Amino acid sequence: MAAAPVSKKQVQALGTEGWSKWSSLQDDLVRRIAGSFLASNDLDHYMCLRAVCPSWRSATDDPKDNASNPVFHPLRWIILDEVFQGDDDMRILLNTHTGRFLHKKLPLLREYYVVATTPSGFFVLADRTPPHTARVFNPLTGCLTCFPWSVPLEAGVAQVGHDDGLFYLYFLGDSSRKIYIGFPEVKYFVSRDCQQLAYNAVRDAVLGGAYPQHISVPALVDAFADLFDFMRSHSDFFNFFLSDLPGDTENNIRFRCYVVGLPAQVFLHVEREGRTPIVFKMNTETGKIEPVKSVGTFTIFIGCHRCLTVDADKFPAIEANCVYYTQHLGSSAQICKYNLSDKKVERLSEVAEFVKEDKQFVLVAARPFTIIQLLCSYTINRRDSELALQQMVQGAEQSCSNFVDGDLDG
Template sequence: MADWSSLPADLVNRVGDCFLASNDLDYYMEFRAVCHNWRSATADPRTSPEEPCFRPRWWVMLDELYSDDDTHLFVNATTGRFLHKSLPLLRRYYLVTTTTGGFIILSDRKPPHAAQVLNPFTGSLTRFLAPVPRQMHLAAAVVGSADSFTLVMASDSAREVYWADPESDAFFFEVCNRPSGMLPYIAGKYAGCKSGSVVTDTDEANKIIDNRRSAKLEYRVCAADSASGEVLVVSIEKGSHRIGISKAKMDSPEGVLEPVTSIGSRALFVGDRCLLVNSNKLPSIDANCIYYQVDCPDGWFCDDVYVYDINHGRAERIAESISTNTVMRENAHPLALLDLLVSYTMNIPEYELPWELMLERIPETLIDAAYLEDFDYDYDDVQFGD
């Protein structure tokens, strides 16, 4: 029987490169753990975590809102591979949000609550000096080359984009209309930017959104297509289910849009975050379609799911409302893959720290008991009906 540990280094590297090509970073780590010779022949992600080949690109944490233990469910949106990953490290931090590539954004539990970026597949934790902006809901992206590592976050409620490098003392920010949905387009503009001056590229994102508002379209969002270096820009008028699709180059300073008539075997999930998936690898997901939610008329915590067939230009309601309220979900049916993907794009996690700070401002006793005695109310005089 061959001694596998003595395989030539170039052959070992070729096997490792296959795992990296499919972004199966956990397989790569397990492969390196087999023996000393294989570790010596391959690059260590922990010593060079900024290298693009070691960054998660296609992974999505599906149970951001629902997981009650240390194990989290991920899916590779390109290969369709599912992975349950134990992450006990998360207990030591506040969960801020995740990226559509697979990074997990955390903050220290101790002041000043500095940002941390976790690669859950390699275990690499990139520590930042800057504290996380205290916004309740933050979308995020990690951008940059091997020489730069920039965390970009966006808050729709604050209408601001934030960015910082690990050495930055604070997050820089500037105003941007509804930035969460446009993050795939604008995030790359901030890579390596260490200045607090105005970044003019954001004006392009504002211009695109404002043009669509004049047409009374409710949504203007985009999803990154890393294979082509483009972003798909989707405009949705929810009331009439009118949908338009166009594309732009990520590095195009002019923001020139070209119409798109087909997205092939892929499917788009549209919401506060957007996701482009390979429908051939994911069961129950139709190709060349756009999935989205329409607000419930009663204003509850859920929306009905629609699918828009790009070929026929027709929208169809395909699922009942998906509740994101954990209390309401106790007796609900188990979430299917479609539910999880729609929920991921529509619901950005709540950053716990702002909640805790808000509660600290509430007095322990809202109403002094002595104050109630001033009313001297006699409950014996109350008349109750039959």
């Protein structure tokens, strides 16, 4: 016997009845579900849960009421620069601990200059009108924190920190070796000059995603001092570093040290034919560093600009306990994989995956790109500050105008 057809009114009644049951879910259960999203740092899911109904919204905390609370900060996200062609509002975000991609439209970015993106997933912005005050934008919660001071023009590396309930923003200036620190409640920032070793330690820790979550500045300096002591105790190893190495000739970088996003690990990467990456780990009992052969289920990605770690269990295409790095071939670059266990190096392709265009290395591999290619693109490239670029354009236009005026006067 055939079942009687269900009318549209009956479907609507069932939907309304089912919805009323969900909306009456006990507050403690709603908070437990919300807490699971916060535990995995899936803040966008948390915001969607709060948008379901008024009762769920009232049962959970609003990030906009306390934007400085670190529980509402992106901690494990990176912002990939491989944006959709023709849509400047679209960004691709990746949770490196869960392997989840998020395609998100961010029209707010059109209202500001993008100065930098942090290794944790914040956008650092500047007002388009002078004095170009700083803003920190959380793309997962939509929170925009205002800082009442101007962004330093030389700033290209930035990070957000929190300490004892204080929310702060700091920039690194490569040309002056200054660290700029500012708070939302203070109308000026504090700048501090650093010696080269200390500045390099902080910079490489920030770009590796480890500072300020995992290690303090004094510990960084001590770790790098131990690293150089280790090198000096191995004369062949140390003499190798004294030779001319390819790298970032503009900044006179001959080799790269990163404090990666794993507790107390120092990663040393060298780009030279016949040489392989080396991973050091801090021995917490002796306070010394020592080479290691395993980073467990994690994998390290290293480039000339940034470093990051991912949990290989969440990325089936990525091999655990390996280092993926880019080997430069003049105007191109290729991806290599170094296995920490057997110390073998493998090139992933016979042809180069990147071609240099202006200052960026562009993927030339066929779409869709693999996750390994995307993560290597993230480490090999770093966008310039839009504010600094705009200032350069205005300066060039002013120089040209002065030249023309002077020529006419003459």
